[in-house]
Amino acid sequence: MDRxxxxxxxxxxxxxxxxxxxxxxxEADPVEVPSADATEQTFDPSGAEEVWRIAARLQADAARRxxxxxxxxxxxxxxxxxxHRFTLSEVKAIGDxxxxxxxxxxxxxxxxxxxxHVPQAVSGKMSDTAGRFLATPEEHLxxxxxxxxxxxxxxxxxxRVFPSEPYHLQLLEVIGDETALADSTMIFKVPQxxxxxxxxxxxxxAYHMSIADLNRMTVTLHSIDEERTEVSIQLDLKYxxxxxxxxxxxxxxxxxxxxxxxxxxxxxxxxxxxxxxVAGIAAMxxxxxxxxxxxxxxxAYRSGIRKGQxxxxxxxxxxxxxxxxxxxxxxxxxxx
Numbered sequence: 001m002d003r004x005x006x007x008x009x010x011x012x013x014x015x016x017x018x019x020x021x022x023x024x025x026x027e028a029d030p031v032e033v034p035s036a037d038a039t040e041q042t043f044d045p046s047g048a049e050e051v052w053r054i055a056a057r058l059q060a061d062a063a064r065r066x067x068x069x070x071x072x073x074x075x076x077x078x079x080x081x082x083x084h085r086f087t088l089s090e091v092k093a094i095g096d097x098x099x100x101x102x103x104x105x106x107x108x109x110x111x112x113x114x115x116x117h118v119p120q121a122v123s124g125k126m127s128d129t130a131g132r133f134l135a136t137p138e139e140h141l142x143x144x145x146x147x148x149x150x151x152x153x154x155x156x157x158x159x160r161v162f163p164s165e166p167y168h169l170q171l172l173e174v175i176g177d178e179t180a181l182a183d184s185t186m187i188f189k190v191p192q193x194x195x196x197x198x199x200x201x202x203x204x205x206a207y208h209m210s211i212a213d214l215n216r217m218t219v220t221l222h223s224i225d226e227e228r229t230e231v232s233i234q235l236d237l238k239y240x241x242x243x244x245x246x247x248x249x250x251x252x253x254x255x256x257x258x259x260x261x262x263x264x265x266x267x268x269x270x271x272x273x274x275x276x277x278v279a280g281i282a283a284m285x286x287x288x289x290x291x292x293x294x295x296x297x298x299x300a301y302r303s304g305i306r307k308g309q310x311x312x313x314x315x316x317x318x319x320x321x322x323x324x325x326x327x328x329x330x331x332x333x334x335x336x
Contacts, residue, residue, distance in 0.1 A: 024138045024237075024305070062100055110175045110185035110220065111234070122238040130238075130245035134301050141214070141235045143309060145316040146228055149323040151221050154229045155182040157323035158219070162188065166205040167315060168195060172216075186219045190235075208311050211304025213240030217312070231319065233312050237305075248297040252290050 176184030
């Protein structure tokens with residue numbers, strides 16, 4: 001949906017409600033509305049809202065039809081669900097019948113392939129366990145921005161901005177045609193805490209990205225038209241959630257137990273409550289302080305997610321201004 005672009009620094013975006021794929025999504029900037037033709041049909045606000053609502057319902061119906069089609073094939077008595085495989089042409093054809101734009105099928109195929117390039121496999125059960133501990137059910141963090149430049153211009157800007165200070169992003173893998181990066185999905189390694197301190201000082205980008213272990217990102221370019229390109233950056237949260245779950249549960253358990261034991265030892269010497277009374281006070285103290293540590297750790301992780309989102313938003317702002325101006329000047333990066 002287009003909105004009027006304001007001539008000012010983009011404010012920190014508000015998170016959009018998670019979609020069924022459990023993904024934190026953010027729109028990094030407003031989108032410029034094309035000038036209206038005098039003969040073009042116009043809509044009042046209520047009419048425009050109705051069009052958008054109908055379009056959203058049609059898209060939801062398309063997804064439902066696709067799900068029903070795939071379920072009917074899987075449930076067919078003549079099909080072995082474990083052995084039946086769809087060709088790429090069948091996948092595209094079924095999606096087209098359901099009303100899904102073929103370009104989004106292509107994007108989905110590249111995203112699916114990119115999801116397989118992870119540093120450590122984390123099962124859905126492991127991710128769910130970590131998500132409950134950290135109050136983060138989402139498995140991905142996505143930030144998108146529409147840039148007023150062609151796809152190749154945007155790619156050229158990325159090649160200047162991504163490796164530069166303070167980002168130091170390293171290309172790890174290409175999903176698609178390696179000779180046509182603008183039409184492929186690119187996977188980048190994100191610097192972590194080991195690169196946060198260098199001879200040039202503190203690298204805030206690396207520090208913020210390491211809080212929630214946001215160590216890998218996937219970038220996809222989608223051409224809206226010849227003069228506008230949508231850039232989508234997605235960070236996988238599953239690995240970071242599982243790692244933080246292990247560290248957080250260990251810290252909570254160790255500190256809670258240590259504090260409880262210390263209270264128990266001191267209580268035996270200072271209190272005349274008997275063994276059971278002192279043990280009860282020690283256990284209660286350990287539980288309360290351990291719960292406080294747990295909440296503090298969970299809040300710190302969520303803060304890391306927000307800081308990572310802001311850093312990626314600023315990164316896209318830098319790519320935007322570089323693509324539009326050629327990169328002759330240092331663009332705004334969200335600081336100051």
